[in-house]
Amino acid sequence: MSAPEFLRSAATAAAATEAPPAPRADATATRPGTAAATSAARRGRRPSVASIYRWELLKLRAQKRTFLGLGAAVLVPVIFIVALAANGNGPDEVPFGRYVTETGLAVPPVLLLFSSIWLFPLIVALVAGDIVANEDSNGTLKTILTRSADRHQIFLAKLLASFSYAILALLLFAGTGLLLGALRYGLDPLTSLSGTPIEVGRGLLLLGAALLAYLMPVLAVASIALLLSTVTRNSAAAVVGTLMLSLILQIVGIISGLESIRPYLLSTQFDAWQGLLRDPIDWAPIARSAWVCALYAVPSLTAALLTFMRRDVTGG
Amino acid sequence: MGAIATAAPPIEARGLVKRYGELTAVDHVDLTVEAGTVYGYLGPNGAGKTTSLRMLLGLIRPDEGAARLFGRDPLLEGAAALDGVAGFVEAPRFYPYLSGRRNLELMAALDGGDAAERIDAALETVGLAHRDSDKVKGYSHGMKQRLGIGAALLRDPRLLLLDEPTTGLDPAGMRDMRELVRRLAADGITVLLSSHLMGEVEELCDRVAIVRSGRVIYEGELDALLHRASGQAQGWRLRTTDDQAAWDVCSYRPGLTSLASGRDGLTFAADEREVAQLSLALARRDIAIVALVPAAASLEQLFFELTEGEEAA
Ligand SMILES: Nc1ncnc2c1ncn2[C@@H]1O[C@H](COP(=O)(O)OP(=O)(O)OP(=O)(O)O)[C@@H](O)[C@H]1O
Ligand SMILES: [Mg+2]
Numbered sequence: 001m002s003a004p005e006f007l008r009s010a011a012t013a014a015a016a017t018e019a020p021p022a023p024r025a026d027a028t029a030t031r032p033g034t035a036a037a038t039s040a041a042r043r044g045r046r047p048s049v050a051s052i053y054r055w056e057l058l059k060l061r062a063q064k065r066t067f068l069g070l071g072a073a074v075l076v077p078v079i080f081i082v083a084l085a086a087n088g089n090g091p092d093e094v095p096f097g098r099y100v101t102e103t104g105l106a107v108p109p110v111l112l113l114f115s116s117i118w119l120f121p122l123i124v125a126l127v128a129g130d131i132v133a134n135e136d137s138n139g140t141l142k143t144i145l146t147r148s149a150d151r152h153q154i155f156l157a158k159l160l161a162s163f164s165y166a167i168l169a170l171l172l173f174a175g176t177g178l179l180l181g182a183l184r185y186g187l188d189p190l191t192s193l194s195g196t197p198i199e200v201g202r203g204l205l206l207l208g209a210a211l212l213a214y215l216m217p218v219l220a221v222a223s224i225a226l227l228l229s230t231v232t233r234n235s236a237a238a239v240v241g242t243l244m245l246s247l248i249l250q251i252v253g254i255i256s257g258l259e260s261i262r263p264y265l266l267s268t269q270f271d272a273w274q275g276l277l278r279d280p281i282d283w284a285p286i287a288r289s290a291w292v293c294a295l296y297a298v299p300s301l302t303a304a305l306l307t308f309m310r311r312d313v314t315g316g
Numbered sequence: 317m318g319a320i321a322t323a324a325p326p327i328e329a330r331g332l333v334k335r336y337g338e339l340t341a342v343d344h345v346d347l348t349v350e351a352g353t354v355y356g357y358l359g360p361n362g363a364g365k366t367t368s369l370r371m372l373l374g375l376i377r378p379d380e381g382a383a384r385l386f387g388r389d390p391l392l393e394g395a396a397a398l399d400g401v402a403g404f405v406e407a408p409r410f411y412p413y414l415s416g417r418r419n420l421e422l423m424a425a426l427d428g429g430d431a432a433e434r435i436d437a438a439l440e441t442v443g444l445a446h447r448d449s450d451k452v453k454g455y456s457h458g459m460k461q462r463l464g465i466g467a468a469l470l471r472d473p474r475l476l477l478l479d480e481p482t483t484g485l486d487p488a489g490m491r492d493m494r495e496l497v498r499r500l501a502a503d504g505i506t507v508l509l510s511s512h513l514m515g516e517v518e519e520l521c522d523r524v525a526i527v528r529s530g531r532v533i534y535e536g537e538l539d540a541l542l543h544r545a546s547g548q549a550q551g552w553r554l555r556t557t558d559d560q561a562a563w564d565v566c567s568y569r570p571g572l573t574s575l576a577s578g579r580d581g582l583t584f585a586a587d588e589r590e591v592a593q594l595s596l597a598l599a600r601r602d603i604a605i606v607a608l609v610p611a612a613a614s615l616e617q618l619f620f621e622l623t624e625g626e627e628a629a
Pocket of ligand 2: 406
């Protein structure tokens with residue numbers, strides 16, 4: 001629903017419950033004699049998180065950086081398919097790489113493998129790292145915090161908006177890959193990591209499940225970016241900080257001698273979805289990924305919320 | 317009116333303190349603003365006006381003390397304490413990539429209730445109706461200032477907090493802004509107006525607090541302040557047809573102090589009665605007065621004395 005439409009419906013809803021006051025009559029309604037009555041009517045009229053969330057999305061839509069991330073999420077699959085069409089052969093060295101020219105179903109998994117190191121942390125950090133800090137640099141935090149919305153409502157709306165954006169980016173990414181792959185190479189059964197064939201219907205279902213599994217670390221990265229955005233009050237610092245952290249975890253993961261902590265690194269969770277494409281399905285990495293990601297996301301979000309609730313809004 | 321008389325005052329601050337490291341930006345400020353007043357919060361740059369207003373609005377936490385708006389503490393009750401309260405600190409800020417109207421729609425959504433119905437009226441009131449679809453990015457400083465007032469009006473406030481609202485406005489904009497404040501006050505809205513312009517406060521306010529280095533150094537009726545100012549010797553500038561002779565006359569008059577001679581005539585301090593006597597004395601000596609004008613508005617001078625003199629121990 002578009003915003004004007006929403007506002008109209010809100011306006012008609014308000015009009016239905018009471019006589020719409022003429023703009024000029026308003027002034028007289030605030031005379032001391034009637035002020036108490038007016039204020040009684042005013043109480044309890046909190047904006048809903050849903051409407052704040054809708055406006056967060058509209059703000060994202062009005063900003064160019066949002067489309068930078070979404071554009072990348074579409075562009076990478078396009079480049080991949082074009083290169084594949086020019087080359088003829090799939091990348092042998094990665095799982096599913098050999099099958100991309102046999103079925104479009106194999107394209108999204110290969111894309112997911114390629115994108116976990118840099119692309120998704122970057123796409124996600126671009127928005128989640130900016131969503132609070134940008135209000136700081138614009139000075140608009142004081143503007144929205146002196147209306148009728150509580151701080152936790154605004155934080156929740158921002159959290160939901162960043163998560164929605166991450167989900168949209170992931171859907172665009174995998175969707176574009178699947179669509180172009182299917183157009184170019186058709187939709188044929190997929191060969192699982194265990195070498196068994198997977199029917200197309202089941203393959204699509206598993207692909208959806210794989211995206212959900214992939215979403216967990218993506219949202220954990222978004223949570224960290226949101227924390228950095230709230231704490232640093234600086235968009236660039238939050239974006240770079242998030243990327244730096246993903247990189248460090250990535251490096252820790254390949255240092256020999258640290259294998260024992262490898263399963264608990266956030267970067268490792270970007271591979272957990274592969275368990276779904278084994279036969280039979282290996283749930284262990286997915287279950288572990290769920291709690292490991294929560295271990296990264298929940299403290300980050302808690303710290304971000306507490307910071308946002310208590311912080312002094314100066315500047316602007 | 318009985319309900320109002322017993323209700324909590326629009327603003328009640330007790331012992332507000334805010335420190336930034338070594339610096340005490342706001343130093344034990346007590347402030348009570350009764351319903352229906354236009355209250356001037358006056359002080360030079362860095363006196364702590366904006367910091368006080370931020371604490372009132374719940375934007376920053378006081379280190380000590382508490383503030384209540386209509387009896388509700390923004391730190392404890394969050395946005396609920398801002399029911400019926402609107403305003404801004406420093407320059408109002410908006411989303412540059414949205415139009416003026418879009419920004420107000422967003423504000424109305426954050427206000428809930430019927431705020432959205434007031435958007436047209438608010439734009440009309442602040443004279444932005446014809447530029448409402450332009451991006452705020454392209455607004456001039458004064459237009460943003462006006463939009464800030466418009467955004468405040470959406471809340472249909474009973475209490476308006478304005479931080480130097482006329483800063484950066486052209487003379488017509490200043491006049492409009494003051495006119496608007498007067499009109500809102502006439503509608504029964506309580507206004508807290510921070511300013512460093514004595515003239516503005518004199519024109520609009522019933523009551524003032526003068527702050528300096530975070531402390532309230534004067535609080536009371538504007539009339540009382542005016543009375544205090546008029547009782548004081550004031551600075552004057554004098555130009556005559558014969559400044560040499562005028563100097564002689566002036567230097568013999570006992571009620572006249574700080575006599576000095578400058579490039580465009582003489583300056584001295586005296587109360588009004590003495591100045592009247594001086595003009596007669598000059599006339600008796602056939603010295604014609606070309607100009608005899610107050611060097612600064614008396615209230616302004618008092619303001620300077622209060623805020624620039626030696627720190628009271
Ligand atoms: N975020 C901050 N960090 C450090 N010091 C601050 C901060 N905000 C304000 N101050 C200091 O507190 C003092 C009061 O500042 P404030 O902005 O309240 O003054 P003001 O009376 O509004 O001045 P002006 O007329 O210039 O707007 C100043 O000395 C300022 O440097
Ligand atoms: Mg200020």
